[in-house]
Amino acid sequence: MNNSTNSTMSRVEKTLARRYRAEKRFRVYGLLSILFGLACLAILFTDIISKGHSAFLQTRIQLTVELDPEELEIDDPTDPDQIRGGYYQGVIRDALAERFPEVDGRSAKRALNALVSDGAVYQLQDELRDDPALLGQEVSLWLLADDDVDTYVKSRREGQAFAGMLGEDQVQWIESLIASDDLRTQLNTTFFTASDSREPEQAGIAGAALGSLLTLLVTLVLSFPIGVAAAIYLEEYAPKNRVTELIEVNINNLAAVPSIIFGLLGLAIFINWFGMPRSVPLVGGLVLTLMTLPTIIISSRAAIKSVPPSIREAALGIGASRMQMVLHHVLPLAMPGMLTGTIIGMAQALGETAPLLMIGMVAFIVDLPAGVTDPATVLPVQIFLWSDSPERAFVERTSAAIMVLLAFLILMNTLAIWLRKRLERRW
Amino acid sequence: MSMNEQYASAVGGANELKEGRSMEAYTDLAGTDHAEVSKDRTREKTVGKPLLESAKMSTRNVKVFYDDKQVLFDVNLDIGANEVIAMIGPSGCGKSTFLRCLNRMNDTIDSCRVEGDLTLDGQNIYDPKLDVVPLRARVGMVFQKPNPFPKSIYDNVAYGPRIHGLVDHRAELDEVVETSLKRAGLWEEVKDRLHQPGTGLSGGQQQRLCIARTIAVSPEVILMDEPCSALDPIATARIEELIAELSENFTIAIVTHSMQQAARVSSRTAYFHLGKLIEVNDTEVVFTNPQHKLTEAYITGRFG
Ligand SMILES: Nc1ncnc2c1ncn2[C@@H]1O[C@H](COP(=O)(O)OP(=O)(O)O)[C@@H](O)[C@H]1O
Ligand SMILES: [Mg+2]
Numbered sequence: 211m212n213n214s215t216n217s218t219m220s221r222v223e224k225t226l227a228r229r230y231r232a233e234k235r236f237r238v239y240g241l242l243s244i245l246f247g248l249a250c251l252a253i254l255f256t257d258i259i260s261k262g263h264s265a266f267l268q269t270r271i272q273l274t275v276e277l278d279p280e281e282l283e284i285d286d287p288t289d290p291d292q293i294r295g296g297y298y299q300g301v302i303r304d305a306l307a308e309r310f311p312e313v314d315g316r317s318a319k320r321a322l323n324a325l326v327s328d329g330a331v332y333q334l335q336d337e338l339r340d341d342p343a344l345l346g347q348e349v350s351l352w353l354l355a356d357d358d359v360d361t362y363v364k365s366r367r368e369g370q371a372f373a374g375m376l377g378e379d380q381v382q383w384i385e386s387l388i389a390s391d392d393l394r395t396q397l398n399t400t401f402f403t404a405s406d407s408r409e410p411e412q413a414g415i416a417g418a419a420l421g422s423l424l425t426l427l428v429t430l431v432l433s434f435p436i437g438v439a440a441a442i443y444l445e446e447y448a449p450k451n452r453v454t455e456l457i458e459v460n461i462n463n464l465a466a467v468p469s470i471i472f473g474l475l476g477l478a479i480f481i482n483w484f485g486m487p488r489s490v491p492l493v494g495g496l497v498l499t500l501m502t503l504p505t506i507i508i509s510s511r512a513a514i515k516s517v518p519p520s521i522r523e524a525a526l527g528i529g530a531s532r533m534q535m536v537l538h539h540v541l542p543l544a545m546p547g548m549l550t551g552t553i554i555g556m557a558q559a560l561g562e563t564a565p566l567l568m569i570g571m572v573a574f575i576v577d578l579p580a581g582v583t584d585p586a587t588v589l590p591v592q593i594f595l596w597s598d599s600p601e602r603a604f605v606e607r608t609s610a611a612i613m614v615l616l617a618f619l620i621l622m623n624t625l626a627i628w629l630r631k632r633l634e635r636r637w
Numbered sequence: 638m639s640m641n642e643q644y645a646s647a648v649g650g651a652n653e654l655k656e657g658r659s660m661e662a663y664t665d666l667a668g669t670d671h672a673e674v675s676k677d678r679t680r681e682k683t684v685g686k687p688l689l690e691s692a693k694m695s696t697r698n699v700k701v702f703y704d705d706k707q708v709l710f711d712v713n714l715d716i717g718a719n720e721v722i723a724m725i726g727p728s729g730c731g732k733s734t735f736l737r738c739l740n741r742m743n744d745t746i747d748s749c750r751v752e753g754d755l756t757l758d759g760q761n762i763y764d765p766k767l768d769v770v771p772l773r774a775r776v777g778m779v780f781q782k783p784n785p786f787p788k789s790i791y792d793n794v795a796y797g798p799r800i801h802g803l804v805d806h807r808a809e810l811d812e813v814v815e816t817s818l819k820r821a822g823l824w825e826e827v828k829d830r831l832h833q834p835g836t837g838l839s840g841g842q843q844q845r846l847c848i849a850r851t852i853a854v855s856p857e858v859i860l861m862d863e864p865c866s867a868l869d870p871i872a873t874a875r876i877e878e879l880i881a882e883l884s885e886n887f888t889i890a891i892v893t894h895s896m897q898q899a900a901r902v903s904s905r906t907a908y909f910h911l912g913k914l915i916e917v918n919d920t921e922v923v924f925t926n927p928q929h930k931l932t933e934a935y936i937t938g939r940f941g
Contacts, residue, residue: 449747450747518784520780520782520784521784521786521787522745523742523745523778523780523784524780524784524785524786524847524850525786525796526742526745526773527740527742527773527777527778527780527851528773528774528777528778528796528797528800528850528851528854529769529770529771529772529773529774529777529797529800529801529854530770530796530800531770534800538796538800539786543787
């Protein structure tokens with residue numbers, strides 16, 4: 211008897227060791243997968259940040275500009291028309307010629323003038339508009355440098371100067387500016403205030419961000435009420451029969467349809483049939499509404515389902531109508547879940563590119579959109595456009611735009627989590 | 638009680654009925670239709686005195702189906718004004734289902750179908766033209782599990798008066814809330830924290846809050862479905878006291894699985910068995926001298 215228990219125990223012990231080893235392996239596998247995921251994320255972030263961080267800085271050149279009324283062709287600096295029509299290029303050229311008197315010859319002068327961005331004229335314009343008294347005076351200004359200068363300065367700082375399109379003399383002038391402390395990098399506000407531009411140093415994401423905002427606004431205004439109403443109807447009112455079952459299955463199917471199909475649908479219906487304009491946030495929002503609706507309906511239905519039946523019974527038992535029950539009790543309790551679903555749907559919509567390409571939101575748009583019917587582009591499409599541009603300075607801007615997009619996404623997801631924590635109630 | 642008296646009371650109750658189908662019930666109950674009864678087991682007559690001379694609510698030939706499954710068979714029962722009637726029986730026998738017919742809470746279950754005549758003060762409550770909203774204001778309900786709204790204590794009680802437009806201004810509402818809480822015996826415990834969530838109260842307090850919420854709309858009938866089954870003995874005793882007090886003003890129908898509770902709080906008791914109403918009598922009679930062998934078996938604890 212004793213013997214037999216002993217032998218059982220020893221056999222069990224043998225398998226025990228094996229079981230523990232298996233368990234340990236199992237845990238290690240799990241840990242490895244998590245580490246792999248984290249590593250990918252870390253690589254992604256370091257790559258994007260290392261490429262993109264420099265886009266937040268911008269090179270400027272200090273020049274002493276004489277705002278000569280004759281050269282500028284402005285005699286009344288309080289007249290906005292004159293300010294807009296001023297010939298600023300000339301005074302900038304003069305200032306450069308003064309800073310580098312040794313430069314002679316047409317092509318050399320053109321090369322010298324190319325150091326300053328075309329956008330510098332707007333800077334002068336703004337200065338003069340803000341302070342008309344400056345007319346006729348000499349002012350020292352930090353003017354926007356050309357993107358090639360910017361790229362050179364940034365790469366030089368990192369140890370391997372990249373001259374690219376710059377000529378030898380241009381590099382010398384830059385070095386001379388650096389030596390005399392007339393060249394510096396500062397916060398790139400243009401990136402946050404400007405729209406797209408062919409010139410990288412003048413390009414910004416404000417237009418795309420505003421386009422995204424308008425598009426998402428349309429999406430939210432349409433998809434939240436429609437989605438919630440559909441969810442309420444399906445959960446609270448619809449009879450359970452074949453038809454509602456079919457609707458249910460199709461809503462789930464719709465959630466799995468590739469987004470580009472929605473783009474094609476939008477192109478066919480909204481643009482070709484209804485004759486809406488291309489490339490506008492209104493159509494983008496409509497298309498993204500089609501795409502987000504299933505997500506919102508599904509999550510809202512789950513939220514409604516999770517409201518305990520006892521609360522419904524309590525409301526009905528005291529004589530609330532169905533609508534009162536829904537509005538007073540079910541909706542408030544389901545709201546956190548609905549909002550979470552909506553925000554996740556919105557985050558998806560924010561990152562969506564393919565369907566918007568189909569409806570022409572891929573156009574090059576320089577103006578800030580003023581409304582939902584103005585041509586606009588959106589952040590992910592802007593990223594796509596920049597990533598396709600040959601200028602080296604767009605590389606960092608692409609990464610920087612990705613950082614901005616990621617920041618928005620993280621913000622939205624944090625908001626979703628916060629809302630859920632905030633509004634969650636126990637019963 | 639003699640057979641004659643029983644007959645008389647049955648006739649008395651049935652005389653008030655107008656529809657032909659109800660007369661059938663009366664014939665059944667009067668026992669003049671033995672041949673048919675024996676043919677159709679489902680129409681076995683209820684012993685005791687299910688019918689009253691004057692009833693607040695009355696039910697005739699109530700049959701309830703969930704899809705095709707019948708769970709109530711020809712229930713004929715009167716509920717008198719200001720009485721407490723207890724419904725007892727083994728679980729699954731249809732007590733809750735019957736109770737929920739009385740304020741049409743069964744409407745919320747898609748698969749549920751109710752047949753028969755149910756009246757409140759002589760008015761058919763299953764009339765398609767009748768609105769369930771005022772009906773449920775007149776016939777309130779307290780559920781098995783305390784289910785306060787996840788709102789403040791005040792808002793819980795004020796909800797009914799608000800949606801039914803029973804009050805015109807805030808002071809009036811305050812008063813309704815206070816009197817309702819007082820009548821539910823909860824005022825002293827919560828008067829200093831009216832604006833804290835009702836879900837933060839103890840189970841027994843929550844159930845009294847639910848009772849306060851129900852009586853705040855001044856219903857005529859209160860249905861209670863095992864209101865103490867989730868409570869401890871002390872909270873149960875409080876609710877039972879409360880039921881006794883409330884019976885002065887309200888008609889109460891209470892489902893309970895505790896025979897002691899039925900004996901303590903009710904004046905009449907109805908015994909259900911497998912969807913049939915077996916026996917209805919004064920509570921004392923049911924517990925001391927049950928007339929049907931199934932009732933006897935149940936109260937002596939042979940099944941439950
Ligand atoms: N929603 C429902 N759907 C289908 N059957 C139900 C439903 N509710 C109750 N039943 C059935 O009806 C019968 C009576 O139930 P119920 O009235 O809850 O009994 P009791 O309250 O006496 O325990 C039971 O057999 C139960 O399974
Ligand atoms: Mg029950």
